[in-house]
Amino acid sequence: MISSFLRETFYILNESSIYLLIGFLFAGIIKLCFSSNKILITIRQKSFKSILIASLSGIPLPLCSCSVLPTAVALRKEGASKGATVSFLISTPETGIDSVGITWGLMDPLMTIYRPICALITSLFAGLATNFSDGSQEIPTQTPIPVMSSSIPLNNPSSTGFSRIRFWVLKIWNYAFVELMDDILVWLVAGFLLAGLISSLIPDSFFTNHVENGPLSMLIILAVSIPMYICASASTPIAAALVMKGLSPGAALVLLLAGPATNVATVPILMNILGKKVTLIYFVVIAVTSVGFGLLLNSIYDWLYAGEPVVFKIADESSLFGEGYSLTATGLFVFLMICSARRKLNSES
Numbered sequence: 470m471i472s473s474f475l476r477e478t479f480y481i482l483n484e485s486s487i488y489l490l491i492g493f494l495f496a497g498i499i500k501l502c503f504s505s506n507k508i509l510i511t512i513r514q515k516s517f518k519s520i521l522i523a524s525l526s527g528i529p530l531p532l533c534s535c536s537v538l539p540t541a542v543a544l545r546k547e548g549a550s551k552g553a554t555v556s557f558l559i560s561t562p563e564t565g566i567d568s569v570g571i572t573w574g575l576m577d578p579l580m581t582i583y584r585p586i587c588a589l590i591t592s593l594f595a596g597l598a599t600n601f602s603d604g605s606q607e608i609p610t611q612t613p614i615p616v617m618s619s620s621i622p623l624n625n626p627s628s629t630g631f632s633r634i635r636f637w638v639l640k641i642w643n644y645a646f647v648e649l650m651d652d653i654l655v656w657l658v659a660g661f662l663l664a665g666l667i668s669s670l671i672p673d674s675f676f677t678n679h680v681e682n683g684p685l686s687m688l689i690i691l692a693v694s695i696p697m698y699i700c701a702s703a704s705t706p707i708a709a710a711l712v713m714k715g716l717s718p719g720a721a722l723v724l725l726l727a728g729p730a731t732n733v734a735t736v737p738i739l740m741n742i743l744g745k746k747v748t749l750i751y752f753v754v755i756a757v758t759s760v761g762f763g764l765l766l767n768s769i770y771d772w773l774y775a776g777e778p779v780v781f782k783i784a785d786e787s788s789l790f791g792e793g794y795s796l797t798a799t800g801l802f803v804f805l806m807i808c809s810a811r812r813k814l815n816s817e818s
Contacts, residue, residue, distance in 0.1 A: 470669065478665025479799075481706050485574045487798035489702065492570025497645030499529050499566060501637065512544065512553035520596035523553040524589050527561030537561045538735055545742050551603055554743065555751055556596035562729040563588035567649070568701035575709040576781045579769070580718065584725055587762045591726065595754040599747050650809040653700045658806065660703030667710040686720040687763045691756055694727035701729040709781050718770050718779050719763030726759040 512519040527537075541558045549557075564585040573581045699707075708721035731752060739748040770779050 473669040474665050477668035478661055481575070481664050481668065481710070482661050482802075483795050483799045485571045485706060486802040487795055488570035488574030489567060490798055490802055492565075492567035492702075493645040493649060494641070495566040495570075496529075496649055497641035497643075500644045501640050512550065512557075513548040515550040515552065515600055517597065519550055519553040520556045520593060520600070523549070523557040524560045524592040524596065527557045527559075527592065528564055528585055528589060529566050530561050538738060542738070542742055550600070551743055551747055552596040552600035555599045555747060556592040558739075558751070559595050559730050559755065560588050560592035562701060563591070563726055565701055568705060571702050571705045575705055576712075579773070580722070580766075580781075583762075583766060583769075584722065587722070587726055587758070591730075591755060591758040591762075594758060595751060598750050598754055599743075602746060602750060646805050647809070647812070650805055651813060653702060654806060654809045654813065656700045656703040660699065660706050664706035664710040667707065667714060671714045683717075683767075684760065684764065686717060687723045687760045690716075690720045690723045691727055691759060694724050694759075695731045695752065695756070696733040697728055699728045701725070704728045712779060712781055715778070717763075717767050719765075719767035722763045722766050723759045726762070727755055730755050 512523045530537075537558060540561075541554050544557060545551075545554045569581060569585065572584055704725050708724050711724070712718055712721045736748065739751060743751070
């Protein structure tokens with residue numbers, strides 16, 4: 470049993486490491502180029518445009534539900550409308566560049582594209598519902614927007630081209646493989662271990678034989694996902710492993726959408742900055758859209774696979790990269806995780 474658990478865990482890690490490294494790298498580049506000032510000015514307005522900008526801004530950002538919360542609180546204090554704040558709170562943790570990479574590595578192109586589209590639509594619905602339900606006419610605060618220098622000054626005469634490039638590389642590396650890695654390390658490791666347990670302990674076709682793969686399975690997954698905290702990247706190997714054991718892709722999508730976006734521990738903070746009514750709208754919209762998109766996804770897969778079981782890359786032997794590249798990426802990723810664990814232990818001691 471232990472041997473099977475270790476083998477399955479390593480296999481999932483080996484399949485996803487190179488995609489995670491690519492995702493982390495792009496996350497660092499986006500963080501370097503991302504400017505918050507113009508977005509803050511736009512999302513102060515109580516309009517569809519502000520909701521759309523907040524939703525689109527949150528999708529590529531690699532922030533999980535614990536780290537997006539203080540960001541959203543800061544945006545709200547700077548005058549962001551409630552609708553825009555809710556949209557940002559949903560679209561940001563539900564997907565990100567790093568989670569897109571691991572979704573491609575462990576699942577398939579359809580899920581990779583479908584997942585961020587669902588996150589965008591869910592955040593738009595929640596933002597619009599918030600604005601419609603909130604009768605108050607929010608007056609944008611006149612607090613000056615602080616300068617958030619997230620981009621590198623390109624026209625610095627005192628720095629040479631080489632020093633600027635070196636500065637960019639260090640900034641990207643520090644955010645992607647230090648800050649972001651430290652932020653999600655515990656949940657990422659937990660996700661891989663849980664995926665390994667599912668793959669090794671649960672028999673094939675377990676969900677097909679014991680659970681109706683329809684709305685009931687989605688409601689069960691939803692009930693588990695809402696109180697649970699798990700980031701978008703860590704939820705992906707778990708969802709892929711569950712599908713490999715017979716869970717429908719739609720039910721797995723419910724986990725991918727509701728798990729990262731909801732967290733019982735954040736409810737008091739949401740009620741404080743948004744109010745009870747908006748907090749209720751936040752959870753209701755996530756629940757309804759997750760199940761709705763899950764049902765639609767099952768219909769799409771039934772049409773594509775003609776009713777046959779869905780096979781993701783995690784259950785396939787094919788790979789875009791050779792075994793040598795995958796093992797090298799796995800070694801590098803494990804090394805980065807060990808470095809992150811040492812930093813976290815040293816900071817706590």
